Amino acid sequence: MQKRVSTTLFDKIWDSHVVKSLPDGSALVYLDRVFLHERTGSVALESLKAADHAVKNPRHAFATMDHIVDTLPGRGDKTLMPGGENYIRTMRRASNEANLTLFDIHHQDHGIAHLISAEQAITLPGLVVACPDSHTCTLGALGAIGWGIGTSDCEHALATQTLRGTKPKQMRVCFEGDLPPGVTAKDMILHLIAKYTASGAAGHAVEFAGSTIEHLPLEARFTLCNMAVEFSAFTGIIAPDQVVFDYLQNRNYAPKGELWEKAEAHWRELKSDSDAVFDREIVIKSEAIAPTITWGTSPQHAIPVDGKVPALNEAVDENERAAMKVALDYMGLNPGQPIEGLPIQGAFIGSCTNSRLSDLRAAASILNNHRVAPGVRAICTPGSAQVKRAAEQEGLDQIFLEAGFEWREPGCSLCFFAGGESFGIEERVITSTNRNFRGRQGRKTRSHLASPAAVAASAIAGEIVDVRKVNGR
Amino acid sequence: MKPFEQHIGVCADIPINNVDTDQIIPSREMNRVSKQGLGEGLFAGWRYLYEGTEKVGENSEFVLNKPAFANTSILLSAQNFGCGSSREHAVWALRDFGIRVIIAESFGRIFKNNCARNGILAIPLAPESIRHLREQTQHDPQTCLLSVDLAQLTITTPDGNPLSFDMPTFDREMLLKGLDYIDYTLQFESDIESFIKEDSNSRPWAHL
Numbered sequence: 277m278q279k280r281v282s283t284t285l286f287d288k289i290w291d292s293h294v295v296k297s298l299p300d301g302s303a304l305v306y307l308d309r310v311f312l313h314e315r316t317g318s319v320a321l322e323s324l325k326a327a328d329h330a331v332k333n334p335r336h337a338f339a340t341m342d343h344i345v346d347t348l349p350g351r352g353d354k355t356l357m358p359g360g361e362n363y364i365r366t367m368r369r370a371s372n373e374a375n376l377t378l379f380d381i382h383h384q385d386h387g388i389a390h391l392i393s394a395e396q397a398i399t400l401p402g403l404v405v406a407c408p409d410s411h412t413c414t415l416g417a418l419g420a421i422g423w424g425i426g427t428s429d430c431e432h433a434l435a436t437q438t439l440r441g442t443k444p445k446q447m448r449v450c451f452e453g454d455l456p457p458g459v460t461a462k463d464m465i466l467h468l469i470a471k472y473t474a475s476g477a478a479g480h481a482v483e484f485a486g487s488t489i490e491h492l493p494l495e496a497r498f499t500l501c502n503m504a505v506e507f508s509a510f511t512g513i514i515a516p517d518q519v520v521f522d523y524l525q526n527r528n529y530a531p532k533g534e535l536w537e538k539a540e541a542h543w544r545e546l547k548s549d550s551d552a553v554f555d556r557e558i559v560i561k562s563e564a565i566a567p568t569i570t571w572g573t574s575p576q577h578a579i580p581v582d583g584k585v586p587a588l589n590e591a592v593d594e595n596e597r598a599a600m601k602v603a604l605d606y607m608g609l610n611p612g613q614p615i616e617g618l619p620i621q622g623a624f625i626g627s628c629t630n631s632r633l634s635d636l637r638a639a640a641s642i643l644n645n646h647r648v649a650p651g652v653r654a655i656c657t658p659g660s661a662q663v664k665r666a667a668e669q670e671g672l673d674q675i676f677l678e679a680g681f682e683w684r685e686p687g688c689s690l691c692f693f694a695g696g697e698s699f700g701i702e703e704r705v706i707t708s709t710n711r712n713f714r715g716r717q718g719r720k721t722r723s724h725l726a727s728p729a730a731v732a733a734s735a736i737a738g739e740i741v742d743v744r745k746v747n748g749r
Numbered sequence: 750m751k752p753f754e755q756h757i758g759v760c761a762d763i764p765i766n767n768v769d770t771d772q773i774i775p776s777r778e779m780n781r782v783s784k785q786g787l788g789e790g791l792f793a794g795w796r797y798l799y800e801g802t803e804k805v806g807e808n809s810e811f812v813l814n815k816p817a818f819a820n821t822s823i824l825l826s827a828q829n830f831g832c833g834s835s836r837e838h839a840v841w842a843l844r845d846f847g848i849r850v851i852i853a854e855s856f857g858r859i860f861k862n863n864c865a866r867n868g869i870l871a872i873p874l875a876p877e878s879i880r881h882l883r884e885q886t887q888h889d890p891q892t893c894l895l896s897v898d899l900a901q902l903t904i905t906t907p908d909g910n911p912l913s914f915d916m917p918t919f920d921r922e923m924l925l926k927g928l929d930y931i932d933y934t935l936q937f938e939s940d941i942e943s944f945i946k947e948d949s950n951s952r953p954w955a956h957l
């Protein structure tokens with residue numbers, strides 16, 4: 277009898293989507309869904325039309341307006357970003373022409389692409405979903421392959437319902453044990469990237485596993501998978517389990533009745549074989565993770581919040597030392613200085629990383645009966661209309677507003693500066709987003725990535741604080 | 750797409766790790782629904798001087814603004830060049846500015862793909878080789894040009910020594926012939942159709 281070949285979760289999904297293996301070792305891979313947003317999707321649809329290609333399967337293609345649209349109450353097509361209206365109108369026209377399903381600005385289920393793709397059960401376990409956005413890896417939390425692509429590949433995806441790609445190598449990152457109090461999925465992923473660098477998973481798809489992950493609520497799994505790309509991974513993925521099935525059942529595009537039963541039986545098989553071999557394995561003891569925050573301009577520039585900005589001589593590589601020097605200068609920090617106690621001028625809760633109900637609850641529990649420190653501009657942008665409604669039903673909006681936070685309409689908002697709204701020059705901002713790149717939240721704005729609870733606690737204090745010291749206050 | 754065969758040009762060095770696509774083209778510079786005319790926004794945060802958010806002139810300190818680096822068409826960098834946002838605008842801006850080749854220790858995955866789709870060579874090389882290229886060119890960039898040959902897979906330095914590099918076969922073919930990716934895949938349309946048919950039977954829940 278032939279020996280059974282052990283496969284990983286990623287193998288199982290990838291292999292079952294190969295339409296054709298090509299001579300150079302790459303493959304044409306079938307895509308179950310394509311999701312667009314107005315910033316990159318508009319260009320893709322326009323250029324597809326100019327080349328006289330049709331969208332192959334519009335029923336499997338979806339679109340939203342998240343990146344450029346304003347998040348101020350009363351917003352419309354006009355945006356603070358110069359030229360933004362053009363993106364929005366083009367997107368609307370082009371997706372109507374191509375018969376895509378569009379979650380337009382005032383749609384009751386509008387929101388950030390990666391949130392609504394899950395909320396609507398457009399992404400299901402075992403699917404391969406592509407989106408011209410690097411954070412498509414977020415959807416790996418449902419046990420799907422989220423494939424972030426550029427605009428040219430997006431045109432290819434729309435025209436052919438496939439992508440050409442070479443299967444990446446594979447890495448498993450096991451988080452084992454209990455997380456200490458005050459430590460979240462955001463801290464887990466920052467800890468991992470700080471330890472293994474921002475290019476640590478280059479060329480690899482990463483499966484997150486281990487006992488910590490098994491006990492992690494779904495929303496935290498989204499946070500973890502979201503930042504796989506900041507680790508340079510092809511994507512991040514977690515084996516789907518009951519938590520995922522319970523979440524998806526009865527959602528809009530989820531299969532129903534008998535079809536659901538069939539699907540669920542299939543999804544239960546979606547896991548790495550116990551003897552599957554990974555190209556790399558990393559094990560992290562979760563008990564050793566502290567609340568983590570970035571000091572610099574790459575997600576790998578992260579330290580425990582009670583730690584110190586690293587000394588320059590600790591970086592061996594000369595290019596890294598150069599990058600650190602530029603980062604310190606940009607951030608207005610000195611090597612060896614503590615991060616706790618740095619005064620802040622801005623606080624942001626939002627983005628596809630941390631703008632779900634549990635994130636807002638965590639922040640609200642800290643904000644309750646407190647006020648944001650004078651001089652701090654604090655903004656909360658729920659990631660989707662569903663999250664916003666649910667939060668308002670619980671009265672979270674009131675807690676945010678009473679604390680002095682702005683309460684926004686869903687969208688990417690101040691996760692990135694597109695020429696419209698921004699934080700100020702040399703302002704220090706603590707943010708629940710995923711990128712602390714130079715200029716990401718405004719020209720010369722200094723962004724520190726952290727968990728939503730850490731953002732809330734720091735907003736009250738007016739300086740960066742260790743969330744463990746305020747928890748349960 | 751224009752076929753790519755050989756390119757000889759001035760080479761400039763940006764020797765830092767993790768140059769992300771937000772640096773290559775800041776979001777605020779992506780102000781049109783088009784792939785053209787983005788060169789002006791290339792490295793905008795570094796290339797220009799600002800008062801508040803207003804551009805008030807060129808930053809003469811930035812490498813691409815120095816006369817010695819006029820007409821740069823080749824970039825050298827370090828690890829993970831083009832990481833971060835998937836924005837293909839980064840590649841369109843580089844192309845529009847006149848960059849044809851980028852040589853770095855490693856690249857962001859999506860960025861590297863985007864380069865191949867737009868006729869730019871993204872060449873990964875070992876740190877020693879990059880150091881060698883730097884030493885060979887940076888003291889006199891207008892005279893010490895690099896010559897990149899995609900058919901031969903070589904980079905030749907001013908001292909006449911060729912360094913070889915790797916490029917996935919398919920990307921190389923497409924670049925050499927200037928072929929269109931979508932047209933190429935559409936020759937397999939019947940394979941795609943039969944896959945979809947079979948798959949709708951075996952995974953009906955995945956088909957809407």
Ligand code: SF4
Pocket residue numbers: 342343388409411626627628629687688691692709710
């Ligand atoms: S929230 Fe930020 S990271 Fe997420 S998709 Fe929007 S811009 Fe990108």
